[in-house]
Amino acid sequence: MTTATEEAIQYAGPAAAEVLKAREKHCFPLMSYFKEPILIARGKMQYVWDDKGNKYLDAFAGVVTVSVGHCHPVVVERAQKQLEKLWHTTTLFLYPELPRYAEKMLKRAKTVNPDLDAVFFTNSGTEATELMATLAKLHTGQSDFIGLQHSFHGRTLMSMSLTGQGPWRHSQPYASGVYHAPANYTYRRPEGISPEQWADICADQLQGVIDHSTSGRIAAFIGEPVSGNGGVIVPEANYWPKVYAAVKKAGGLFVSDEVQCGMGRFGPDAFYGIKKWGVRPDIVDMAKGIGNGYPLGAVVTTRAIADSLKGRLHFNTYGNNPVACTVGEAVLDVIEAEKLDENAAKVGGVMKTKLEGLMKKYEQVGDVRGFGLMLGVELVKDKKSKAVNPELTGALMEGCKKRGVIIGKGGQWGNVLRIKPPLCITETDADTVVGALDESLKEAV
Numbered sequence: 001m002t003t004a005t006e007e008a009i010q011y012a013g014p015a016a017a018e019v020l021k022a023r024e025k026h027c028f029p030l031m032s033y034f035k036e037p038i039l040i041a042r043g044k045m046q047y048v049w050d051d052k053g054n055k056y057l058d059a060f061a062g063v064v065t066v067s068v069g070h071c072h073p074v075v076v077e078r079a080q081k082q083l084e085k086l087w088h089t090t091t092l093f094l095y096p097e098l099p100r101y102a103e104k105m106l107k108r109a110k111t112v113n114p115d116l117d118a119v120f121f122t123n124s125g126t127e128a129t130e131l132m133a134t135l136a137k138l139h140t141g142q143s144d145f146i147g148l149q150h151s152f153h154g155r156t157l158m159s160m161s162l163t164g165q166g167p168w169r170h171s172q173p174y175a176s177g178v179y180h181a182p183a184n185y186t187y188r189r190p191e192g193i194s195p196e197q198w199a200d201i202c203a204d205q206l207q208g209v210i211d212h213s214t215s216g217r218i219a220a221f222i223g224e225p226v227s228g229n230g231g232v233i234v235p236e237a238n239y240w241p242k243v244y245a246a247v248k249k250a251g252g253l254f255v256s257d258e259v260q261c262g263m264g265r266f267g268p269d270a271f272y273g274i275k276k277w278g279v280r281p282d283i284v285d286m287a288k289g290i291g292n293g294y295p296l297g298a299v300v301t302t303r304a305i306a307d308s309l310k311g312r313l314h315f316n317t318y319g320n321n322p323v324a325c326t327v328g329e330a331v332l333d334v335i336e337a338e339k340l341d342e343n344a345a346k347v348g349g350v351m352k353t354k355l356e357g358l359m360k361k362y363e364q365v366g367d368v369r370g371f372g373l374m375l376g377v378e379l380v381k382d383k384k385s386k387a388v389n390p391e392l393t394g395a396l397m398e399g400c401k402k403r404g405v406i407i408g409k410g411g412q413w414g415n416v417l418r419i420k421p422p423l424c425i426t427e428t429d430a431d432t433v434v435g436a437l438d439e440s441l442k443e444a445v
């Protein structure tokens with residue numbers, strides 16, 4: 001596995017306060033998770049450095065995006081070579097980088113459904129959601145969509161309409177024909193009901209949405225195997241198969257949004273997250289980790305569904321460009337060569353056990369959940385009431401930052417810490433994360 005060498009940075013740019021002032025003056029409103037935003041001056045593998053040379057373990061990976069490591073040398077070298085050769089052309093022309101990456105991408109995608117045999121690369125996850133919706137409408141001749149509460153699918157009209165979290169919806173006239181079903185949120189199930197029963201009830205409620213809000217025919221259902229932004233909500237074993245059956249009964253496509261769960265983050269048994277439940281998606285949406293930070297998304301589907309665009313004008317200026325394809329291919333190669341999916345399972349497993357230790361130790365740590373290196377820690381006022389505790393989320397993020405660890409947050413109520421580092425972290429790094437959290441908890445509660 002590639003490891004980061006210890007490198008102090010010599011940052012010669014303007015100070016953080018100056019950059020902040022200029023940002024506020026010239027750019028759209030700033031959204032920062034920290035009271036004082038960090039100026040990230042340099043990144044190397046699982047670490048970043050700020051303007052003053054302080055080193056941080058990046059346990060949020062630039063929002064679950066840096067998969068193989070910041071500025072991974074193999075990815076950098078291949079991107080640089082491609083930049084010198086050809087930056088830009090489009091799908092109106094031929095170039096070998098696109099089909100070569102597509103073939104490798106599909107080899108992995110076929111692990112969730114052997115019929116997935118066509119891919120279109122986009123610039124982002126949002127754009128992948130949009131393309132998915134177009135495909136689903138064209139293929140099925142239907143226009144109703146089902147999404148889940150606690151989900152996130154992007155920021156455009158359609159993707160925001162599919163998103164099932166109030167804070168990410170901005171009081172717009174949303175796309176019509178989009179309905180939401182409850183997520184299978186085991187931790188917040190009613191008392192006296194088992195996790196398995198709750199999963200059945202949630203899937204039945206989804207069936208109810210199809211029955212009552214649509215004609216009984218739908219274009220597609222979209223779900224994240226484990227909700228990312230929504231707070232690492234992990235459905236029970238019986239949930240996805242039952243949802244899949246309901247979607248198929250309604251003639252819809254089953255879409256797995258793997259923007260956060262994919263690319264080996266769960267471990268080698270589920271390179272794409274939905275594999276954990278053995279359900280075969282008709283479409284897989286990807287982004288974030290597939291480009292390691294380079295703007296890259298993908299829609300992977302069957303030939304029959306992709307052919308819905310045959311004979312129609314379909315083009316994207318930047319999607320599929322040769323640099324993006326080169327970066328994407330390099331990321332896949334690095335994951336394979338360095339067995340990063342195996343590392344995710346191993347280090348993630350160790351970290352989860354240690355986080356569960358914190359759950360036993362602190363009344364405010366209500367739940368620890370997730371697979372591999374997609375972990376969530378739900379914070380509450382106390383275990384009995386399960387009242388959400390977003391103030392503590394903020395305090396712990398600040399506490400970890402002070403101790404040189406960046407972690408993220410999510411959840412409808414900002415009540416879940418999200419630990420989703422690059423897949424190259426070590427067990428020592430996992431100790432650092434849990435140690436920083438332990439000390440921050442001790443300080444805050």
Ligand SMILES: Cc1ncc(COP(=O)(O)O)c(C=O)c1O
Pocket residue numbers: 123124125126127129152153154155224228229257258259260287288297
């Ligand atoms: C599950 C999921 N889908 C879609 C998106 C949108 O991706 P992007 O920010 O690349 O547009 C995100 C972004 O956070 C996401 O987490």
